Amino acid sequence: MGDFIAYLDTSDVRPGKLEELKAAMAELAAFVEQNEPQIISYCVCFSEDGSVMSVLHFHRDVASLELHMKVAGPKFVPVAPLIKLRTIEVFGRPTEDLVVQLRAKAQLLGSGTVIVRDVHAGFARFTRG
Template sequence: MDDFIAYLDTSEVRPGKLEALKAAMAELSAFVELNEPQIIAYRVYFSGDGSTMSVLNLHTDQASLEFHMKVAGPKFPPIAPLITLRTIEVFGRVSEELVARLQAKAKLLGGGAVIVHDVHAGFARLPRI
């Protein structure tokens, strides 16, 4: 499954915004679960002190990540005042067009870097959806 993609973004939580962010991310997670049946996993994590949030997505292929950006993308702007994005890391092969869309998302959410890690070796045991 060479087309498998893992996506991880990491953000700093703005002071005083943790509870609002937790509520917004719970809502976004529920939306993604309802509207994106092809996504393998969508998980939101907070550091112990609540200063950092990481969002992990697992996709069977690039089309799944593209669909996520299209469907969930309109839900990102209200989150912008709650975080400062540090990085978006993509593990797997993606097009330059998708990288550009991720860079636009990064700019919207605080200007973090987009880092793409191309697959070298390994495997993924994922069911075909």
């Protein structure tokens, strides 16, 4: 699978903050789409009752996730009062520096944990664009 990276974070939505969070995340997704053309996919999802948010993105390589943290990182700060981050899960092989950045993000957004899962077997199909 090479350097392919999948990223999933899961957060509790703070009471009364769902609509504000949905607006903020729509803005963030639009920003990412406009400013980070290397990302394969970036999706914000909510549980049926709106109490949990998950953000899932796919990257062709580690450099793409590193760039995402640099470019979108400042946009995470306004989201902090709206959520309590539970976990960040990374599937692939991030650099140590990237893991440090992800741990800092987890602390900023709610002291969640960072879990790294190295891919043992499998494949990814996508076209280069």
